[in-house]
Amino acid sequence: MIDRELLPTAGGARVRAELGTLLRPHRGRAALATLALLAGAAVSLLTAPLLGRIVDLVAQGRPAASVHGPVLALAGVALGQGVLAVLGVYLVTRVGETMLATLREGFIAQVLRLPLERIERAGSGDLTSRVTTDVALIGDAVRDAVPQFARSAMIIALTLVGLAVLDWRFMVAALFAAPVQVLAARWYVPRAVPLYRAQRVAGGAQQQQLLDSVGGARTVRAFRLGEDHAARVARRAEDVVTASIAAVRVRTGFLNRLNLAEYVGAAAVLVVGFWLVRSGTASVGTASAAALYFINLFSPINQVLLLLDDVQSAGAALARLVGVLDVADGRGQTEPLQPAQPVDGSVKLTRLGHAYPGGPDVLHDVHLDVAAGSRVALVGASGAGKSTLAKLVAGVHRPTRGSVRIGGVELSEQGAAPARRSVALITQEVHVFAGPLADDLRLAHPDATGEQLRAALATVGALDWAEALPGGLDTVVGGGGHSLTVVQSQQLALARLVLADPPVAVLDEATAEAGSAGARVLDTAALSALVGRTGLMVAHRLTQATTADTVVVLDCGRIVEQGSHDELVAAGGRYAELWAAWHDSR
Amino acid sequence: MVVRPRVLRETVTAQRRELTVASLFLILHQACEAMVPVLVGVLIDRAVRTGDPVQLLIWLVVLGLDFLLLSNGYRIGSRLTYLAEARADQRLRLRITDRVLDPRGGAERSRLPGALVSVATSDTKRVSTLFLALPFGTAALAAVVVAAIALLRISLPLGLLILLGTPPLLYLLRVLGLPLQRRSGPEQERAARAAGVAADLVGGVRVLKGLRAEPAAESRYTVTSQESLAATLRAGRAQAWYQGAVLAANGLFLALIALVGGRLAAAGSISIGDLVAAVGLAQFLLGPLNVFSRVTSALAQARASGDRIADVLTAAPAVAGGELHPASPTPGALRLRGLRAGPLHGLDLTVPAGEILGVATADPSVASALLACLNRETDPDDGELELDGQPLNTLDPAALRGAVVVAAHDAELFAGSLRENVTAAAAPGFDTTPALRAAQAHEVAATLTGGLDAPISEQGSSLSGGQRQRVALARALATDAPVLVLHDPTTALDTVTEARIAAGLRELRLGRTTLVLATSPALLAACDRVVALGADGVTAQGSHATLLHEHAGYRELVLG
DSSP states (O other), rough: OOOOOOOOOOOHHHHHHHHHHHGGGGGGHHHHHHEEEHHHHHHHHHHHHHHHHHHHHTTTOOGGGGHHHHHHHHHHHHHHHHHHHHHHHHHHHHHHHHHHHHHHHHHHHHHHSOHHHHHHOOOOHHHIIIIIIHHHHHHHIIIIIIIHHHHHHHHHHHHHHHHHOOHHHHHHHHTTTHHHHHHHHHHHHHHHHHHHHHHHHHHHHHHHHHHHHHHTTTHHHHHHHHHHHHHHHHOOOHHHHHHHHHHHHHHHHHHHHHHHHHHHHHHHHHHHHHHHHHHTOHHHHHHHHHHHHHHHHHHHHHHHHHHHHHHHHHHHHHHHHHHHHHHHHOOTSSSSOOOOOOSOOOOEEEEEEEEEETTTTEEEEEEEEEEEEEEEEEETTTSSSHHHHHHHHHHHHOSSSEEEEETTTTTTOOOGGGGGGGGEESOOOOOOOEEEEHHHHTTTTTTTOOHHHEEEHHHOOOOOHHHHSSGGGEESSSSTTTTTOOHHHHHHHHHHHHHHSEEEEEEOOOOOOGGHHHHHHHHHHHHHHHHEEEEEOOOOOOHHHSSEEEEEEEEETTEEEEEEEHHHHHHHHHHHHHHHHHHHHO | OTTTTTHHHHHHHHTTHHHHHHHHHHHHHHHHHHHHHHHHHIIIIITTTTTTTTHHHHHHHHHHHHHHHHHHHHHHHHHHHHHHHHHHHHHHHHHHHHHOTTTOOTTTTSSSHHHHHHIIIIIIIHHTHHEEEEHHHHHHHHHHHHHHHHHHHHHHHHHHHHHHHHHHHHHHHHHHHHHHHHHHHHHHHHHHHHHHHHHHHHTTHHHHHHHHHHHHHHHHHHHHHHHHHHHHHHHHHHHHHHHHHHHHHHHHHHHHHHHHHHHHHHHHHOHHHHHHHHHHHHHHHHHHHHHHHHHHHHHHHHHHHHHHHHHTTTOEEEEEEEEOOOSSOOOOOOOEEEEEEEEEEEEEEETTOOOEEEEEEEEEEHHHHHHHTTTSSSSEEEEEEETTTTEEEOOOOHHHHHHHHOTTOOOOOSOOOOOOHHTTTTTOOOOHHHHHHHTTHHHHHHHTTTTTOOOOOOOTTOOOHHHHHHHHHHHHHOOOOOOSEEEEETTTHHHHHHHHHHHHHHHTTTEEEEEEEEEOOHHHSSSEEEEEEEETTTEEEEEEHHHHOOOHHHHHHHHH
């Protein structure tokens, strides 16, 4: 088997450039958002000096009514803060979410354009985790961490300014906390990031184990594996406990250090206040305001520092998405200047050979001539090269040697544009796209009318059950919806083929989970779907071969027999042996 | 169900001591947090206003001690709390797993496997969240009490204003938040759709590429993504209004406190330090009071989850009774008389010890019903079922499954190496090489990096359908069971491999009771005798070759 070659991850400079590109269309709005948040933070900082003013008025022995002015100002601050927050929060959400939408749309478009070979090489797990976990991580960051981070950072910066306005020495005093915080963060972040990752990994492993053991309970009982599986679950659960405790330890250790910083800063501000009041440089009100300023800084500072690791993991997730954007998608090089149009559905393979990157040859010197409209069955053991041959004909892989001509035109000269598609491949993978059944079918033919959809379903014998679904063709199927049986899902795949209507179809479908009764239903459906086109099918049951015009027997990457079913049975070769084993070997 | 409400109480009482100690430390933390503004007020009064350096030093030391206590209270309290939570979570998960895997079964009845997994993960998580909610809630209560005492000592009217004003303020904020909550549910769902559709398209990328449907998929995704964006922005607008309203309401309340407090201070009823402390306490109180509302909603969720967990733990077993063990060694003769189960109406079948019997049926539900009865996943509705003369329902289910191994066609593989999967159910030290060869699983090993030690991921998802089937078959053969029942073991395999397996299977199981439920001619041809089965029992029997020639229904069934 081929070793996994994960998709690339982008470097820091490339990620920043991509962010810049994403931000460019929203520059104006982003600037406005920053301004609104900044103004909101600035207004909120008026609270402390206003309270200080009240303290001063009281200290000066002014009448009770004199506090009305600052109190009204406080009410104004409250309203101003509210209005600016509405504006700032909304604009930040809007800019962030729009950028995120553009990013994920670009990402999906890119994934769809990647050559299948590249995806296979990376393993689809890699891609799925990027499209789910990484996009979600960035989404969470855009929604929560980034706005909070920005707001808290602004409040911190402006509080320092506010302290400086009261008296520059207050700011200096507040900065006494900074070295402690820097040390705390440098202690925390490198420890927290791997610990949180370990926690997520342990949680995921536990989830998988439960899926395995609880989801497969029947098998566990049938083979008396209960004790073994209980022990496995216990082990995974213990890992989760260990990981969470380690993470909590680091977090509380960090908060401990931040408490120290709070105390150092608060004490410094109070000492400076004491000294300034004693020397007559500042009023008691100013000192009170400075103390309140600093106490109110506790939570934004902790927030910024605790969000550091969220922001960092979102950055890493972004790097993984941007990395995929930069993979060569194979367009351009495959697009010929003047795409040629196949004249019919004939297939001609000449001296075809193939090897997967870094692997041995899996196909040797294959010659095959298939007349338009005829059906070919490929027979052979696993690993004989049937699926590889199917993928080469379908244009999923490019052959190492030799040529594949469809309708007289070399496959690579047809171009990649779907409008000129001449071959479709139905693979072993059963996938029902989540959403209404009709939408699933329309993936193959976006403009199909309801009548066409029903006709396609009727062709493959699926119309009866499709119309009997709770909502007919509008029933939501697939993940999270009405679940279809394996046979129904495969019929759906064949209906898509009918709608896509290519002159050549390659069928490499497995009837594995369908059971033997279902397999026969699918054989019939496949025959109907192939009417009017050239069909190349990988035969999983010999009955599929009996109905084909030509049977091709493959062994170790070579064609060893070729002819009609009757000819091959009469010839008494390998195929005849197989057929005998089916009939009455004993 | 009497047992039901006890899940929550049981879990909590089991860890009473840890919870109490954790709560005490968190109370200490909250009380000291409440003291910070009070102490700052005192320091301003006694030191800053008077200019007395001794007082400054004294109160700085007191403030330092307060910080020391709050910091360590939180550290110890939260570590204990999270440990208790993690342990509770773990304990519940293990109890559920034990119940589900119990040989008598029944826990998964009328539940999809996915739903059961979600009980074992999400519901246990919600119940164990109680372990966070209880100590933190208790501590928040303590904080409110401390703050209340401090406030009332400063000034009765100001204290009452803050204490009586804060709950309505929080209520107002909740009311303001209600439309947001109502909206956010469906809108979050719509927003989450973009992620769901993306994962779905990536999952089906091979299908899309096979049909060259990439542009259709891309434009569909763009539509979904834009719809999601619009929904998120609507929710974002509501969120922005809510946040603005919260800020404004808090600020106005503060202005009110400043008004009353300022007038009281001007009239000389309270000191300046008291005013500073009161303002600080009013801000502080919002935190613990918010914790209360979170605890209430966590409690409601935990109760619903506790009910679901109780349902699983108290589910009736699928099969009752049976203490005896099968004879040892087990000859393996089966006798079925008038068996009724599900779609089966009275099946009579005798399988002599050592026979390899093919069972062909057109109805998959007949096959499933028979399989479930043979290893006591369920007991038949009526009729007799005997193994070597012993009625099956007198046998202990786990002991029975040592003698009768049923390999369902959808049996799962598990995470671990290929070798571990095959040897999992084999006797220790048993040589599994013949089983691997007979199932053609050695061919699977040959194509994987690492061979027999190649890792297999959960549910065998790293293997193709055909590879999975061969490994599962090897596992079944490796049990070397006195009675082995195989259901459709080769449907994902090509005819060449299937023919090899049929031969290998016969060679390996010759002389040992083996039932092969299938319609594959190659497998049936390798059996000593074949019976064709309908809902009403056996419709034809004989050798595969005889049936093929003499029985049109059978020919239709196996050759299509």
